[in-house]
Amino acid sequence: MREHFTVYLSMLRAAVLARLEYRADFLMGIAGVFILNAGTLATSWVLLSRFHDLNGWIFWEIVFLYNLWLLGHGIRAVFFRHINMLEQFIVEGTFDQLLTRPANPLVQFLGREVHYLGVGDILLSLSMLTLSYQNLHLDWSWWMFLWFGVIALSSALVEAALTLILACTSFFTTRSRAIVNAASLFSWGVVQQYPIDMFNKALRGIVTILLPFAFMNYYPSLLFLDKQDQVPFGFLTWFTPLVALLLTLLAIRMWNFGITKYQSTGS
Amino acid sequence: MSLFWTFSRQLFFQQSAYRLNFWMEMLGLFLQLYVVATLWRVLFSQTPASFESMTLDQMITYAVLGMLIGSVLSIDEGVHTYIQTQVRMGMITSDLMKPVDFMLHMMARNFGLMVTRICFFLLPPLVVAYFLFDLMLPGPLQTLAFVLALLQAWVILFFCNFLFGLISFKTLDLLGFMFTYFALVRFASGQIIPLWMYPDVLQPLLYALPFQAIFYTPLGIFTGVFAGEQIWQGLLIQTAWILGLWVLARLIWTRIHRHLVVQGG
């Protein structure tokens, strides 16, 4: 474990150095993220200024929901955005190199890159979360802030692990991108901006069990916004760290299985 | 015209090569359709009064169709992304040297892309969506107006994309602007929310932009939000935008082209 950590840190250092070569992208990335999310939030604002609430969630609650997702997503994007690009790593032969070195391929893969885009996500989400905290007149005790930190990290882990599990399909077929894209639609197209209690059981089931993206923001928000008694399965609000842990273990298994498959098919 | 079909055929076959991508994109599309339909059902059941004269059927047809024609009137892929790639790779000169007018050539390319996407990503899912979401169907005259509006919308979007793509001649990279453009078109075109629902303060701004003519006009005609004279007005406004944008694109393009020729590419 300690060895993995040493290798990861050393690779991370190289990744940061590499990224610093492209300083100009930094501001561009942040500006882009702000504008893109402002557009989505503006749409929500137009809707909710006419219709007041969405299945019981008022505008600032939606803002909270949205930005809790964005925070986890941003943390994931800074460190693990290249999980989506596993297919490219394989096609271009970068992945083969990882296998010729005496270190764990997953550790090497995860440490291969860092990204700027997520920084904008993190900055924006933190400021929007602060705004909604004020506008909703929330008043958390100290342990709640601690829990919030745990949730933010778990939420990043949920997304990273889920994406990795899906990206591992690159080991079986070279066309994993389509699968990753379709699945992540359940993330940014469903749980990111809508409280999932407005959807039918099937879709709720999918984003809770099959592709549990809802643990990134919806379930943890229930506690923060004191809604856990108003919706079905509100108790799941406590489960995000556990889900994150299970998904991570599953992702590691999937990765190891995928590598053996790749080594024997070479697809 | 034969140029149009050659490009169309070519792109059509390129597209069909990606089989898994196709099924996955379909899955994603229907998920999004379900999401928007549910969104409006929930909102309608909460406060039907806020929809004024609009019925739930109308609203759902509007939202579903908006999503569907979004895959034909694409913002994330088109002439602008093509120009950007060519400029960055330094290959734009080879496009300029072709013995066809660049703008016409680009239009032909995009026409092909549109035909492909209509065949694969609009018509089949439209049939399925019709049964799945109980869509409304307009009368024959409205249908005709809708097809006309859709075609004009495509031309307007082409010019908008084209003008936007020209920025890359100055900056070499569109990524930063891309986000802005993307957010602006999505917000101001009425693809997701009918424009009349927007707060009054925003209305003048929305109508001053060409984007409402891309989604709001065809969707409004199809769903009956536009009635009687409004239909013809909408179509005429579209035509006016086409003329205006065409003149603007020509002017700017001629300047850029002259500049490029002087520089020797």
Added chain:
Amino acid sequence: MALIEVRNLRKEFKRLIPKTGFLSGVRNLWNTNYHTHVAVDDITFQVEEGEMLGYIGPNGAGKSTSIKMMTGILVPSAGEISIAGLTPWKQRQEHAQNIGVVFGQKTQLWWDIPVIESYKVLKTIYKIPDNLYQKNLNTFRELLELHEFENTPVRQLSLGQRMRADLAAAMLHNPRILFLDEPTIGVDVLAKERLRTFIREINRDRGVTVLLTTHDMTDIEKLCKRMSIIDDGKILYDGSIDHLKSQFGSERTLIIELDDAPYSLNIPDTRVLREEGARIWLSYNRDRLSASDVMMKVAAGHTIRDLTVEEPEIESIVREIYETGMTTRQKEEPHVAVLDV
């Protein structure tokens, strides 16, 4: 036991058969027809410690696939590999410590950071002790003139420099075996020479076993005593280069310089390749004629001033082998290469 032992190695891939004809694009959406492609077909060979083996073959012959199996990237469909007593894909990490790998097409280094920073990461990954790292780095700085570019990001290096950087990277942890997959591809002549010198030196001074694939026969001639030719997944030839030259390549060229201009030189069974003043290039088949036959026939009508028999280029021999496959050939004693009259 030899350092590298490969026995009955086989590797199959499955490929989709695309449909053609009417609406092929649409029907391909649910196509599930695969066919099996045998990339490596029952290969057996051994490499002794300290040997340099040239491993050649046309594109798609199975070179890369076999290298990938020997480096532990792929698992064979059948057969065995034992390298320094380890099975590459089973004891991948231990095996990785024993080998160095350079893929000419793709750098091992981080594209955007200075070369030296990439080395630092490799030092951690390979757990190279400080003193060994410093010692090796200094040696390579001298041999490969790394100091010219060690603080430059890889993306700004020339291909030759990049290859030098990659070679040093592969050697930092003192591997016993070096796998070089097209290490001179796209590199200019001068830089190629420098790379070859380095490879020769590490083989000689450090006893590193080298397995090298290339399309440049000069690499093979200058570096290896032994070569393996692979095509269609099978080994067509495995042996010394001298043997190859003597055994194959029946086309010979006789360069004759005559006293008179050779306007009407017409010898049966020969072909005039080129004429240049009084010099003439005559090609003949060694299996049917001997050099002295040709010489005598020419001498019958002309006065020969000078005469040389050109050795066949290894490249043309190899091409001949690819083209004809490994058909049984007449074995003949090698001819005297140069005749002076």
